[in-house]
Amino acid sequence: MADFGAFRIKIESRLDTPPRWYPWLISLLAIVVALFLGGVIIALVGGDPWRSYVHIAKASFGSWGVFSDTMVKAIPLILVGLACTVAFRMKLWNIGAEGQFFLGAFGASAVVLSGILPEDASRWVYIPLMMVAGIVAGALWGFIPGYLKARYNVNEVISTLMLNYIAIAWNNFFIFGVWSEGGFQMSRTFPKNAWLPRLADYAKAFPALRGLTTHLGLLFGLLATVLVWYVLYRSRWGYEIRLIGDNPQAAKYAGVNIHRNTVLVMMFSGALAGLAGMSEISGVVHRLQGAISPGYGFTGIIIAWLAKLNPYAVVLVSVLFGALILAGREIQPSGVPKMIQGIILVCLIASDFFLRYRIRIIRTTPQEA
Numbered sequence: 624m625a626d627f628g629a630f631r632i633k634i635e636s637r638l639d640t641p642p643r644w645y646p647w648l649i650s651l652l653a654i655v656v657a658l659f660l661g662g663v664i665i666a667l668v669g670g671d672p673w674r675s676y677v678h679i680a681k682a683s684f685g686s687w688g689v690f691s692d693t694m695v696k697a698i699p700l701i702l703v704g705l706a707c708t709v710a711f712r713m714k715l716w717n718i719g720a721e722g723q724f725f726l727g728a729f730g731a732s733a734v735v736l737s738g739i740l741p742e743d744a745s746r747w748v749y750i751p752l753m754m755v756a757g758i759v760a761g762a763l764w765g766f767i768p769g770y771l772k773a774r775y776n777v778n779e780v781i782s783t784l785m786l787n788y789i790a791i792a793w794n795n796f797f798i799f800g801v802w803s804e805g806g807f808q809m810s811r812t813f814p815k816n817a818w819l820p821r822l823a824d825y826a827k828a829f830p831a832l833r834g835l836t837t838h839l840g841l842l843f844g845l846l847a848t849v850l851v852w853y854v855l856y857r858s859r860w861g862y863e864i865r866l867i868g869d870n871p872q873a874a875k876y877a878g879v880n881i882h883r884n885t886v887l888v889m890m891f892s893g894a895l896a897g898l899a900g901m902s903e904i905s906g907v908v909h910r911l912q913g914a915i916s917p918g919y920g921f922t923g924i925i926i927a928w929l930a931k932l933n934p935y936a937v938v939l940v941s942v943l944f945g946a947l948i949l950a951g952r953e954i955q956p957s958g959v960p961k962m963i964q965g966i967i968l969v970c971l972i973a974s975d976f977f978l979r980y981r982i983r984i985i986r987t988t989p990q991e992a
Contacts, residue, residue, distance in 0.1 A: 632985075661962060693942065693946045700926055703899050706899070718783045719893075719920070722789065731760075732802070735813045761897015795913060849934075867879060
C-alpha cells in the first residue's frame with residue numbers, strides 16, 4: 624500500500640474472474656503503450672515515429688501484392704504461434720519452437736536431398752512426404768524436452784532453449800558439409816516439383832493472381848488452426864490439457880495422466896513448429912540454408928500471449944506481426960521491428976499484473992492522515 628496523504632493506493636489480489644473482454648482490453652492497451660514507447664525510442668535516435676508506423680502499414684497492406692507478401696511471412700508465424708498456444712495452454716513453457724522449426728525444415732529437406740525419391744517424382748508425392756517428414760522431425764524434437772520433463776522433472780524452459788542451439792548446429796553440419804552446394808553455405812535448389820504451389824502459378828488461368836506469392840502453406844496454417852481449436856475445446860484430450868493447465872492437482876485427482884500428456888503435448892507443439900519449417904523451406908526458400916528464420920519461433924511466443932491462447936486470434940496477430948517483419952526491413956534505423964516486438968512482449972508480461980491484481984484508491988480521513 625502506498626500513502627499519498629489525502630488518499631492511499633492499495634493493491635490486492637483478484638478473487639473473482641474478470642469479464643471476458645477485460646484481458647483483451649488489457650492486451651490492446653499494452654500494445655498501445657508498446658507502440659508509444661517504440662515511437663519515443665525512434666524519435667530519440669533521430670527517426671520519425673509517425674512516418675515509420677505509416678510506412679509499415681503501407682508497405683504491408685497497401686496493395687494486394689504486398690499483402691500477399693505479408694501473408695507469406697504470416698504463414699510460419701501462424702503455425703509456430705499455434706505450437707506455443709498448445710504448450711502454453713497446459714502451462715508447458717515451450718521456448719523451443721525455433722529449434723523445432725529448424726528440425727522440420729531439415730526433415731523436409733532430407734526427403735529431397737537424400738535421394739529417396741527420383742527428382743522427376745510428382746509434386747503430390749513430394750509435398751505429402753515432406754510434410755510428414757517435417758512434422759515427425761519437429762515432434763521428435765518436442766519429445767526430448769517433454770520426456771525429460773515427465774520422467775525427470777527437467778525444467779522445460781532450459782531444455783527447449785538449449786535444444787534450439789543444437790538444432791541450428793545440426794542443420795549447419797549438413798548445410799556446410801554433407802549437402803553443401805560447391806562449398807557454399809547452402810544446399811542445392813530443390814526441384815520445382817518439391818515447391819509448394821503459389822497463387823502466381825495459376826496466373827495464366829486467373830490473371831488477377833499474377834505476382835501473388837502466397838503459397839499452399841496458408842492452407843496448412845488455417846487447417847491447423849481449426850484442428851488446434853477442435854482439440855483444445857471440443858475433445859476429451861483438450862479438456863485434459865486445459866484441466867492440467869488450470870489445476871494440476873485436480874487433474875491428478877481426476878485420474879488424468881499428467882506425465883503422458885506432458886510428452887504428447889510437447890510432441891504436438893513440436894509437430895506444428897516442424898510443419899512451419901517444412902512450409903517455409905518448400906514454399907519460400909526452396910533450399911536448406913541457415914538464414915531461414917528471422918526468429919519465427921521466438922515471435923510465436925509473443926503471438927500466443929497476445930492472442931490469449933485463442934487459436935483463431937493467433938491468425939490475426941500473426942498477420943500483424945508478418946506485416947511488421949515485412950515492412951520493417953525498409954525502416955531506418957535498422958533493428959526497429961525487433962525492438963518493437965521486444966517492447967510488446969515486455970508490455971504484455973507487465974500487463975498480466977492487472978489481470979492478477981486490483982488497484983484501489985482509498986480516500987483517507989483527517990484522523991488517518
